[in-house]
Amino acid sequence: xxxxxxxxxxxxxxxxxxxxxxxxxxxxxxxxxxxxxxxxxxxxxxxxxxxxxxx
Amino acid sequence: xxxxxxxxxxxxxxxxxxxxxxxxxxxxxxxxxxxxxxxxxxxxxxxxxxxxxxxxxxxxxxxxxxxxxxxxxxxxxxxxxxxxxxxxxxxxxxxxxxxxxxxxxxxxxxxxxxxxxxxxxxxxxxxxxxxxxxxxxxxxxxxxxxxx
Numbered sequence: 616x617x618x619x620x621x622x623x624x625x626x627x628x629x630x631x632x633x634x635x636x637x638x639x640x641x642x643x644x645x646x647x648x649x650x651x652x653x654x655x656x657x658x659x660x661x662x663x664x665x666x667x668x669x670x
Numbered sequence: 671x672x673x674x675x676x677x678x679x680x681x682x683x684x685x686x687x688x689x690x691x692x693x694x695x696x697x698x699x700x701x702x703x704x705x706x707x708x709x710x711x712x713x714x715x716x717x718x719x720x721x722x723x724x725x726x727x728x729x730x731x732x733x734x735x736x737x738x739x740x741x742x743x744x745x746x747x748x749x750x751x752x753x754x755x756x757x758x759x760x761x762x763x764x765x766x767x768x769x770x771x772x773x774x775x776x777x778x779x780x781x782x783x784x785x786x787x788x789x790x791x792x793x794x795x796x797x798x799x800x801x802x803x804x805x806x807x808x809x810x811x812x813x814x815x816x817x818x
Contacts, residue, residue: 650716660801
């Protein structure tokens with residue numbers, strides 16, 4: 616049986632420090648996509664917004 | 671805001687915060703993420719958080735740790751909101767639970783401490799497709815938050 620760790624998505628650093636690239640995590644990716652869709656659908660209330668939507 | 675919370679580590683290169691919560695199943699590492707939603711001139715960020723599964727090396731929304739949504743955990747997440755908006759005072763934070771039940775849990779936390787929260791932030795809640803200024807007693811689908 617191999618002792619090697621399975622390949623992981625995202626950044627993996629070698630050496631003593633294990634750097635985790637959370638930005639590629641599927642859970643976060645999915646939530647971020649849903650948030651973007653909700654805001655695209657319903658917009659941002661004027662009370663919070665100062666700038667304009669770029670697209 | 672002065673609630674009991676866990677100590678938080680801020681990951682410097684990205685908008686992430688890590689902390690460990692203690693409960694019946696031991697220490698659970700939790701990760702809070704602020705992700706910029708790019709289509710807007712305004713700095714709009716999605717807040718997401720979950721448990722780090724050390725075995726799968728993924729955020730695991732399904733872990734039933736019984737630690738996940740205690741007051742102290744939610745207070746810690748709230749503390750990261752304050753820290754993050756201290757660094758980014760113009761940021762608008764989008765908040766929604768991964769399930770309606772969790773969104774209700776967040777709302778219960780906001781309701782409970784509304785008198786204090788209201789002094790620091792402005793919150794809008796989405797209900798029936800419309801944003802409205804947050805008020806207790808309403809059931810919202812998600813929230814937008816900005817520092818006052």
